[in-house]
Amino acid sequence: MAARPLYPFAEIETRARALWEREDLFRARLEGPGRKFYALMMFPYPSGHLHVGHGRNYILGDALVRYRLMRGDRVLSPMGWDAFGLPAENAAIQGGKHPRLSTLANIARMKEQLQRWGCGYDWSREIASCHPGYYRWTQWMFLQLYRAGLAYRKRAPVNWCPSCATVLANEQVLDGACERCGTMVEPRDLEQWFFRITAYAQRLLDDLRLLDRWPERVLAMQRNWIGRSEGVELDFRISPGEEVVRCFTTRPDTVFGVTFVAMAPEHPILERVCAGNPRAGAIRAFAGKARRQNFVERTSADSPKEGIDTGVKVRVPLSGELVPLWVVNYVLPEYGTGAVMGVPAHDERDFAFAKAHALPVRVVIEPPDGIPPGGLAQAHVGEGRQVNSGPFDGLPNSEGWERIADAVEKEGVGRRRVTFRLRDWLISRQRYWGAPIPIVTCAACGIVPVPEESLPILLPPDVEFRPTGESPLARSPEFVETSCPKCGGKARRETDTMDTFVDSSWYFLRYLSPRDTARPFDRALLDAWLPVDQYIGGVEHAILHLLYARFFTKVLHDLGHVGFDEPFGALFTQGLITKVAYQCPEHGWLPAGPSLEARVAGGTRTCPEPRHERFEAPPELRVSLHKMSKSKGNTVPPEPLIERFGADAVRLYTLFVGPPEKEAEWDDASVVGQYRFLARFHDLVRSLAPVPAGGDPKGAKGAFDDLRRAAHSALRSVSEAFEGDFHFNTAIATLHTLADRIGKAAPAAEAPADRAALREAALLAVRMLAPFAPHLAEELWSSMGEKGSVFRRAWPAYDPALAKSREVEIALQVNGKVRSRLVVPSDAAEEEIRSRALADERVREWTAGRPIAKTVVVPGRLVNFVLR
RNA sequence: GCGAGAGUGGCGGAACGGCAGACGCGCGGGACUUAGGAUCCCGUGGGGAAACCCGUGCAGGUUCGAGUCCUGCCUCUCGCACCA
Numbered sequence: 001m002a003a004r005p006l007y008p009f010a011e012i013e014t015r016a017r018a019l020w021e022r023e024d025l026f027r028a029r030l031e032g033p034g035r036k037f038y039a040l041m042m043f044p045y046p047s048g049h050l051h052v053g054h055g056r057n058y059i060l061g062d063a064l065v066r067y068r069l070m071r072g073d074r075v076l077s078p079m080g081w082d083a084f085g086l087p088a089e090n091a092a093i094q095g096g097k098h099p100r101l102s103t104l105a106n107i108a109r110m111k112e113q114l115q116r117w118g119c120g121y122d123w124s125r126e127i128a129s130c131h132p133g134y135y136r137w138t139q140w141m142f143l144q145l146y147r148a149g150l151a152y153r154k155r156a157p158v159n160w161c162p163s164c165a166t167v168l169a170n171e172q173v174l175d176g177a178c179e180r181c182g183t184m185v186e187p188r189d190l191e192q193w194f195f196r197i198t199a200y201a202q203r204l205l206d207d208l209r210l211l212d213r214w215p216e217r218v219l220a221m222q223r224n225w226i227g228r229s230e231g232v233e234l235d236f237r238i239s240p241g242e243e244v245v246r247c248f249t250t251r252p253d254t255v256f257g258v259t260f261v262a263m264a265p266e267h268p269i270l271e272r273v274c275a276g277n278p279r280a281g282a283i284r285a286f287a288g289k290a291r292r293q294n295f296v297e298r299t300s301a302d303s304p305k306e307g308i309d310t311g312v313k314v315r316v317p318l319s320g321e322l323v324p325l326w327v328v329n330y331v332l333p334e335y336g337t338g339a340v341m342g343v344p345a346h347d348e349r350d351f352a353f354a355k356a357h358a359l360p361v362r363v364v365i366e367p368p369d370g371i372p373p374g375g376l377a378q379a380h381v382g383e384g385r386q387v388n389s390g391p392f393d394g395l396p397n398s399e400g401w402e403r404i405a406d407a408v409e410k411e412g413v414g415r416r417r418v419t420f421r422l423r424d425w426l427i428s429r430q431r432y433w434g435a436p437i438p439i440v441t442c443a444a445c446g447i448v449p450v451p452e453e454s455l456p457i458l459l460p461p462d463v464e465f466r467p468t469g470e471s472p473l474a475r476s477p478e479f480v481e482t483s484c485p486k487c488g489g490k491a492r493r494e495t496d497t498m499d500t501f502v503d504s505s506w507y508f509l510r511y512l513s514p515r516d517t518a519r520p521f522d523r524a525l526l527d528a529w530l531p532v533d534q535y536i537g538g539v540e541h542a543i544l545h546l547l548y549a550r551f552f553t554k555v556l557h558d559l560g561h562v563g564f565d566e567p568f569g570a571l572f573t574q575g576l577i578t579k580v581a582y583q584c585p586e587h588g589w590l591p592a593g594p595s596l597e598a599r600v601a602g603g604t605r606t607c608p609e610p611r612h613e614r615f616e617a618p619p620e621l622r623v624s625l626h627k628m629s630k631s632k633g634n635t636v637p638p639e640p641l642i643e644r645f646g647a648d649a650v651r652l653y654t655l656f657v658g659p660p661e662k663e664a665e666w667d668d669a670s671v672v673g674q675y676r677f678l679a680r681f682h683d684l685v686r687s688l689a690p691v692p693a694g695g696d697p698k699g700a701k702g703a704f705d706d707l708r709r710a711a712h713s714a715l716r717s718v719s720e721a722f723e724g725d726f727h728f729n730t731a732i733a734t735l736h737t738l739a740d741r742i743g744k745a746a747p748a749a750e751a752p753a754d755r756a757a758l759r760e761a762a763l764l765a766v767r768m769l770a771p772f773a774p775h776l777a778e779e780l781w782s783s784m785g786e787k788g789s790v791f792r793r794a795w796p797a798y799d800p801a802l803a804k805s806r807e808v809e810i811a812l813q814v815n816g817k818v819r820s821r822l823v824v825p826s827d828a829a830e831e832e833i834r835s836r837a838l839a840d841e842r843v844r845e846w847t848a849g850r851p852i853a854k855t856v857v858v859p860g861r862l863v864n865f866v867l868r
Numbered sequence: 869g870c871g872a873g874a875g876u877g878g879c880g881g882a883a884c885g886g887c888a889g890a891c892g893c894g895c896g897g898g899a900c901u902u903a904g905g906a907u908c909c910c911g912u913g914g915g916g917a918a919a920c921c922c923g924u925g926c927a928g929g930u931u932c933g934a935g936u937c938c939u940g941c942c943u944c945u946c947g948c949a950c951c952a
Contacts, residue, residue, distance in 0.1 A: 004906085216872070216873090217872045217946080219872095221946095223871085248951095248952065250952065251952080303950080331952075332950080334951095340952045343952095348869090349950055421951055539946080576946095656880090656891080656892070657881090663945080669894080670879090672893080673891090673892045674892080729880095729881075730881095730890085733890065734890090736891055813887085815932080816932065821887075853932085856933075862933090
């Protein structure tokens with residue numbers, strides 16, 4: 001039933017790929033003439049199948065790589081696999097294959113998919129983060145951080161799913177529930193390893209300024225995530241007593257408005273507050289309950305603000321006033337000092353809390369339009385003048401801020417401080433399928449790092465994956481039991497593995513020397529090749545991956561391992577590919593497909609499933625746009641489209657679908673447009689193939705001179721797309737138009753110069769098409785009698801004199817409205833244009849003898865006659 | 869709430885302050901066909917017989933001229949959010 005193809009893309013594509021393989025086209029030349037160009041696409045997690053949404057990343061990158069090859073650059077375009085991770089292990093738990101086997105199978109399949117798409121990489125540099133030859137060095141990285149004091153262990157709460165009996169990573173917790181079974185997650189305390197990324201917070205923030213070729217939104221997200229805030233730390237002394245409760249505030253100007261102090265239930269001083277306190281029982285009960293609240297309940301903005309008065313009083317700095325100390329659920333232990341001063345008049349949360357617990361509200365910043373007679377109806381958080389603030393009364397609060405900060409520093413009851421929202425990076429995972437943390441615990445020596453020469457610590461091949469809450473490694477005696485590297489006594493290996501973000505924080509360094517068994521990377525090569533010239537990936541990694549990779553790079557720089565301290569010079573984040581998804585109130589997400597699409601397009605929006613128990617009639621489907629994902633049933637595999645239209649057409653549509661940095665909706669039906677174009681272009685160039693080389697296109701006249709100009713002008717815009725914003729959607733539209741013009745001009749080509757011009761235009765079009773539709777371009781290149789791969793021929797330079805048309809049509813306006821048009825030579829002088837415009841009959845009608853107040857001439861664009 | 873971005877035909881989207889809607893899908897008509905859910909050609913923002921008028925989320929402004937710049941709103945998307 002398969003219709004005959006419009007052009008023989010299957011053979012063409014096979015042939016082209018064979019040629020590239022023979023030519024070893026994508027083998028990187030690390031040395032030699034030409035500029036280096038490190039093109040990096042975020043390496044994928046080998047989930048098993050790529051869908052067309054993934055393609056956007058790789059096809060965009062491949063087009064760029066091919067363009068750079070044609071520019072004569074020494075291109076490094078490697079590919080690898082972010083191959084550790086939970087899905088493979090979850091599959092094993094559910095009785096599937098060992099993660100290693102399923103991962104390897106997935107890698108093989110996805111590699112083939114990339115090749116079928118025509119995406120070229122230097123596969124001799126392929127890496128997989130689950131390979132011992134790789135994770136050996138991930139462990140080495142850990143040891144570097146450990147030695148530098150940047151890796152440490154402490155007790156910390158983790159997400160525990162009581163139903164799966166396992167620990168979950170934050171990203172596996174959706175709205176407080178386990179991703180897999182939907183059970184609400186509970187906090188649990190475990191010994192965990194952390195990387196001290198907070199030590200680099202300021203630099204990670206400051207150096208964002210250097211990243212001028214990163215998208216603004218990514219920079220903003222990083223700034224936001226780091227979350228620097230300037231404030232003052234104030235000491236509230238418990239009275240009577242010597243203990244101090246420290247509060248961080250960004251509003252020291254409101255200190256005279258403090259009417260209570262609130263601390264987190266986890267606060268270390270809590271036990272001392274309880275000692276000898278008649279309310280100790282109630283306080284402990286409340287704190288315990290608050291601590292057990294799950295993350296979402298605790299941190300969502302509209303959950304109830306609860307608290308208990310400890311009965312203890314603390315003294316407010318400067319004013320010396322005594323206010324009650326409360327324990328509340330809404331203060332977080334991790335941020336600031338774990339305690340805050342309560343200023344109901346000037347903080348919305350404090351205001352709500354004070355109203356609920358009958359605490360006084362004292363205005364100390366007068367709003368510009370005064371204090372309403374009945375008191376504040378809500379907190380005044382804006383600017384104003386200091387009132388009720390002792391010696392600071394009358395100052396604008398911005399000045400009060402500084403003066404009060406000075407005063408508390410002078411009196412030694414506080415100090416200016418900078419706080420970050422960024423937390424240390426928890427890297428422990430109680431999981432099997434990751435790089436083991438190279439640490440042993442010895443009864444005599446304590447925590448001992450494994451010596452570098454003992455790496456890698458290999459994963460044992462046989463473990464039981466049954467989830468119990470501790471790492472499956474803990475159940476492998478041959479793994480756990482070891483000897484202490486220091487004293488030789490009996491010791492226990494750390495059984496946690498590392499977060500996969502650790503693997504991806506340095507992979508771009510390994511590509512330069514992927515098989516080096518002596519060291520993780522080669523500094524000389526890195527210093528020559530880094531930073532990456534163009535990094536391409538999805539926005540979903542805008543924060544964590546990019547921040548961690550930057551952190552690692554800075555650490556390696558500071559330890560003297562590399563000579564640069566930012567890894568990615570230019571970043572391009574392409575928008576998500578979305579696709580309609582169908583949701584039935586009873587059956588959930590239904591797999592999208594042609595039949596369902598046709599059903600909905602035909603006006604039937606009800607669920608096609610035969611059985612409906614909760615509904616009398618089949619309910620309406622909810623149709624909405626979502627990122628392609630397996631769970632929503634709206635992924636589109638590339639294979640059927642490639643079989644029907646060829647990889648080139650799929651590539652072209654993927655690039656054509658919209659500006660690459662924006663979201664785009666995938667529409668299978670639209671692929672045909674690019675297919676038709678390629679087929680037309682194929683037939684056209686084949687029909688031109690007998691046109692012999694020779695003749696000088698410079699002598700072309702009339703329509704063929706115009707054709708040359710069209711070709712060179714297209715060349716200019718396509719080249720600019722590669723050098724600029726990667727808006728290949730318009731570049732491809734330009735090629736459509738050029739191909740159309742070639743086709744229209746072709747039949748009239750007779751004079752040798754005209755034929756030469758035709759040939760020139762066709763060859764230029766083929767070469768411009770090459771980065772986008774490489775297979776067809778390769779075929780047409782040789783069919784025109786050109787030798788060797790089109791990618792070995794230098795990208796053509798456009799002739800600026802030619803890259804504009806001979807004549808232009810300009811608009812003639814009267815009072816800003818177009819009334820006529822005029823064709824003039826594109827280099828016509830302003831005076832000539834003006835007089836010819838004035839002579840235009842329609843212009844004369846519209847001006848009708850009325851005086852012309854002003855004439856605006858924009859050469860090449862328009863003439864505007866302003867009447868009055 | 870804070871930050872970033874976006875609102876243009878039936879749809880995806882084009883437009884250095886200068887002819888709004890390039891290019892593609894879809895749709896309409898025609899051709900070729902036993903047939904067309906293939907292909908090719910023509911047409912396709914709205915109104916109007918036409919001249920012409922109206923059209924880029926809304927309201928103002930700057931300008932000879934605004935989708936584009938400025939001011940104030942509205943809507944949507946994304947990120948962060950009891951962050952003290």
